[in-house]
Amino acid sequence: MSVNRRDFLKIVSMSTILSIGGVATVGSLKNHVEASQNSKSPTALTAKRWAMVVDMSKFKAEEDYRKCIDACHLSHNVPHITDNPKHEIKWMWTETYEHAFPGNEDVYRAEKFQHMPFLMLCNHCENPSCVRVCPTQATFKRKSDGIVMMDMHRCIGCRFCMAGCPYGARSFNFKNPGPFLDEAKENPEFPKRMKGVVEKCTLCYERLAKGLLPACVEAAKEIAAKNGTTPGLIFGDLEDPNSEVRKILSERFTIRRKPELGTGPSVYYII
Amino acid sequence: MYNGGKILIGLIIFVGLVTFPFLYGGVKATAKPDPKIDTPEILKMAEKERKCVESKAFMKKEHMQLLNDWRDWVVRDGNTIYTNAEGKTFTMSLQNTCMKCHSNKSKFCDECHNYTAVKPYCWDCHIAPKEKKS
Numbered sequence: 066m067s068v069n070r071r072d073f074l075k076i077v078s079m080s081t082i083l084s085i086g087g088v089a090t091v092g093s094l095k096n097h098v099e100a101s102q103n104s105k106s107p108t109a110l111t112a113k114r115w116a117m118v119v120d121m122s123k124f125k126a127e128e129d130y131r132k133c134i135d136a137c138h139l140s141h142n143v144p145h146i147t148d149n150p151k152h153e154i155k156w157m158w159t160e161t162y163e164h165a166f167p168g169n170e171d172v173y174r175a176e177k178f179q180h181m182p183f184l185m186l187c188n189h190c191e192n193p194s195c196v197r198v199c200p201t202q203a204t205f206k207r208k209s210d211g212i213v214m215m216d217m218h219r220c221i222g223c224r225f226c227m228a229g230c231p232y233g234a235r236s237f238n239f240k241n242p243g244p245f246l247d248e249a250k251e252n253p254e255f256p257k258r259m260k261g262v263v264e265k266c267t268l269c270y271e272r273l274a275k276g277l278l279p280a281c282v283e284a285a286k287e288i289a290a291k292n293g294t295t296p297g298l299i300f301g302d303l304e305d306p307n308s309e310v311r312k313i314l315s316e317r318f319t320i321r322r323k324p325e326l327g328t329g330p331s332v333y334y335i336i
Numbered sequence: 337m338y339n340g341g342k343i344l345i346g347l348i349i350f351v352g353l354v355t356f357p358f359l360y361g362g363v364k365a366t367a368k369p370d371p372k373i374d375t376p377e378i379l380k381m382a383e384k385e386r387k388c389v390e391s392k393a394f395m396k397k398e399h400m401q402l403l404n405d406w407r408d409w410v411v412r413d414g415n416t417i418y419t420n421a422e423g424k425t426f427t428m429s430l431q432n433t434c435m436k437c438h439s440n441k442s443k444f445c446d447e448c449h450n451y452t453a454v455k456p457y458c459w460d461c462h463i464a465p466k467e468k469k470s
Contacts, residue, residue, distance in 0.1 A: 102418060102419050102420070103405075103409040103413070103415040103417065103418055103419070103428065104415055104417045104419065105414065105415050105416070105417065106416045106417050106427070107417075109416070142463075205412070207414055209413075209414050210414070214411065214412075216411045216412060217461060218407060218411070251463065253431070253463050253465075254431060254432050255431075255463075256431065256461040256462045256463060257461050257462075257463060258461055259457075259460040259461050270414065274414070274416045
């Protein structure tokens, strides 16, 4: 049996069309998991852009700062590394005035301001330089609420973000953090990190999703109850004119760290 | 045959080297993996409620894809609620949802992963449930 050229071409073209159609159908059947199957938790706290005000006058003693830092570090399994300051992991820490607000020093400023330990955390910038430099988009700005997030699964440990961040808010895991964690105190609901990734404050995205305030804000409330003051950390939506944060910003004089760099930090300080 | 002796010796050495792993390790078959789902948390549930987030067949074949999607939806999109094919909702979390029922990582995850020599890096960071050493 011989097939002429015309019939051969007909068979070839028909089978090509059929096989393309077949692949498309099989492909669409295979996709059981669809993006429409996920949604936000109805109890989650939401905002257009989260922000924090740190009211320094509400922190009376060294241990008040310590409590906020411990609350943060314990709930996120942050290792306590003390043998080498370069290996320290800090999501929240304290800094002196000259380091927190450089270019604004004054030798005649009252002694208490010079040595006041300012509570530091990631500024969750409006225009974050760490996000600009990340080659894998492991750190990114969440469009929904402005949190500068870390996707530990993607981080390759290049440390560009650490060079990019003007606030020193990022720490690199030079060694496996596991041995520096107290197993009895670890939070089984939050992951640890591994050697070779960069980590920082994520504004407690996991607590916000459950409808809880960030751990440091909760700790500040406890401190306030003990001291008989209003809380020193105020958390709210910067784009909601009626939020607690906006109310304070419209009434009190506040400063931000290095606003001249144009990163638009979301953490405000009242001194 | 030229150099017959040398060729024969060479052949014997060659065959010896090639068959060495089989002779040394034996040819006994590795035990088939037998993942267990008899954790106290699962046994506590009523017979009818003993269902994973999706069907057993789907989970067997696609759990890695599901976990991948869950991770992206939670970390990157900030969505934490998963609605399955039956319309039931779950919080998407490996540590707090999957492992709450499957609290036997060594008998549930590792059983097959070891057999197939798959090394997922989940547990480099995620905290596995504490298991009693038996």
